[in-house]
Amino acid sequence: MDVVKDEEKPLHIVMFPWLAFGHMIPYLELAKLIAQKGHQVSYVSTPRNIERLPKLPPNIAPLINFVKLPMPKVDNLPQNAEATTDIPYHVVQYLKNAFDKLEKPLTHFLQSSNVDWIFHDFAPFWLGPVASKLGIKCAFFSIFTAPLIGFMGPLSVLMGNDPGRTKPEDFIVTPPWVPFQTTVAYRYFEIMKIADILSNENPGGYSDIYRLCYCMHHCETILIRGCTKFEPEWFQVLQNIHNKPVVPVGQLPSMSIEYSNEDNTWSWIKEWLEKKPHSSVLYVAFGSEAKPSQEEVTNIALGLEESKVPFFWVLRVQRGPTDNEVLQLPEGFDERTKGHGVVCTDWVPQMKILGHVAIGGFLTHAGWTSVVEAVQNEKPLVLMTFLADQGINARVLEEKKMGYSVPRDERDGSFTSNSVAASIRLVMTEEDGRIYREKIKEMKDLFANTTLQDNYIDNLLNHLRSL
Structure with a gap:
């Protein structure tokens, strides 16, 4: 000090x-x-x-x-x-x-x-x-x-x-x-x-x-x-x-951030990630503010399934106990993705997850704290904005080729499960998406030095x- x-x-x-x-x-x-x-x-x-x-x-x-x-x-x-x-x-x-x-x-x-x-x-x-x-x-x-x-x-x-x-x-x-x-x-x-x-x-x-x-x-x-x-x-x-x-x-x-309930949660997450190949898993989380609509959750879920990429999804099904709109996953989704993906509705230690070698990409709302944590850990970004400053953040990341936005309807923001799956594959595995994987590594020093x-x-x- x-x-x-x-x-x-x-x-x-x-x-x-x-x-x-x-x-x-x-x-x-x-x-x-x-x-x-x-x-x-x-x-x-x-x-x-x-x-x-x-x-x-x-x-x-x-x-x-x-x-x-x-x-x-x-x-x-x-x-x-x-x-x-x-x-x-x-x-x-x-x-x-x-x-x-x-x-x-x-x-x-x-x-x-x-x-x-x-x-x-x-x-x-x-x-x-x-x-x-x-x-x-x-x-x-x-x-x-x-x-x-x-x-x-x-x-x-x-x-x-x-x-x-x-x-x-x-x-x-x-x-x-x-x-x-x-x-x-x-x-x-x-x-x-x-x-x-x-x-x-x-x-x-x-x-x-x-x-x-x-x-x-x-x-x-x-x-x-x-x-x-x-x-x-x-x-x-x-x-x-x-x-x-x-x-x-x-x-x-x-x-290094530590929360009181971290150890128990992290031990089972780590155990699950350890079984996955390097850079194979997509981490999905939209921060503490954003809550997708039911239609959006359905299309994200079906897109994850369609992409065939292993995933760890932190899903907030409601904003506080008085929120009456509780989000649901598509019928049969849990069974169909068992062993291949995890949907977690509790708090998780995001920095530890992003730091794990099994994580190869991050589907995010483009909130800046999440962006900084992704760059610190060299994880390329698939972007899906919801509120506040997130749209502007996403444009900056697109311009600098650090992230790719899921294609959406300009008027109402709707998107298909196909576009979710295609965006994930592009950023995580395809040759055309190599630029995103490389750019995020180049930027690390500016963010984490x-x-x-x-x-x-x-x-x-x-x-x-x-x-």
């Missing part, structure tokens, strides 16, 4: 992520890297979320203080629901209402603590003025990549003051502030799935766009998960459109001190 020099007082940084594991985990990874440099981190969330986070390495545990703010009660939010993974998609707006009620207890914590900086997510639009009053500096830490934040555009566009974007079709083309040729844009079906997020009219409270605008408007500096060597032109776009510092914090590759990551953290800390 690096020790802070005598003349430099250690910083005290508060981390305040949105209540989704795709956000909480990158915030925790950044907290660990900052603590390794000898600085104090207070990681703020609700009790159940903190209990579900991975254990800290003993060498940095004393420097990371978990602050549990009780989850506020709001109408329409089920009991014990503290993260997006606990509830169906349409209930997430009520989780945001509860999150906003954390303003008072968080303010109380900030008043009673000697804090230098607070790193916050896109959601707490109310935090900037609170921090400013207390003399605490704010950094908006985006777990979304530079291409996504760059594509979304300057604040004038986000706030709706610029007439450039008024309808979904405006999101499926390259915007005027991107000065280079690129395919990075949403597809029509992707933008229609998240139209509620993009609208400034939101009956349930404040839209995500409104939240993002105010978070970016009030912060001193913008921190982006990403690497200037991987996407230099997009970092340049961000510098051009935002009138404040934009600092990359690296890809935040997962340090510890010296490079360490330099990003040093630059970040120097930047925070300079302000």
Whole structure:
């Protein structure tokens, strides 16, 4: 662990992520890297979320203080629901209402603590003025990549003051502030799935766009998960459109992560994988947020069967106990694929699975943490997007030939089992897909190089001190 020099007082940084594991985990990874440099981190969330986070390495545990703010009660939010993974998609707006009620207890914590900086997510639009009053500096830490934040555009566009974007079709083309040729844009079906997020009219409270605008408007500096060597032109776009510092914090590759129930689960998975040839198994998982429709699950299942490729599929059949739409596998699927494939409906240690030599590819939603873990382990990607930033991530990966997207209908996003099977075979075994298998290996150093990551953290800390 690096020790802070005598003349430099250690910083005290508060981390305040949105209540989704795709956000909480990158915030925790950044907290660990900052603590390794000898600085104090207070990681703020609700009790159940903190209990579900991975254990800290003993060498940095004393420097990371978990602050549990009780989850506020709001109408329409089920009991014990503290993260997006606990509830169906349409209930997430009520989780945001509860999150906003954390303003008072968080303010109380900030008043009673000697804090230098607070790193916050896109959601707490109310935090900037609170921090400013207390003399605490704010950094908006985006777990979304530079291409996504760059594509979304300057604040004038986000706030709706610029007439450039008024309808979904405006999101499926390259915007005027991107000065280079690129395919990075949403597809029509992707933008229609998240139209509620993009609208400034939101009956349930404040839209995500409104939240993002105010978070970016009030912060001193913008921190982006990403690497200037991987996407230099997009970092340049961000510098051009935002009138404040934009600092990359690296890809935040997962340090060794351990969860409490890991050993029992991993032992049977490992035993199953050990029986499979090298690079023969497809790992299938869509993160903690995405839940495919019943029709999509049926076509994925039949596509896996048709591909004849062995598979390990982590399938979330419902989002939390109150989700009434429980996904079903096609009739007879289990019997027909017995010994050839596994469908697991529980939590699994993803990094360990991706690290196993039997895994030869990853069918993923293109959530960036999963992408980083795949690149760390040199596993080529078959892409199937569902929500949020995933469409933009998929275009970046397609452009760089690191992943291949399952062909889908542009209007409604539907796909066939044939296209699933053909995409899997292309990326895993066919000569035409060799480019994907090679590119992912080439990119590993940019994503997983510890010296490079360490330099990003040093630059970040120097930047925070300079302000």
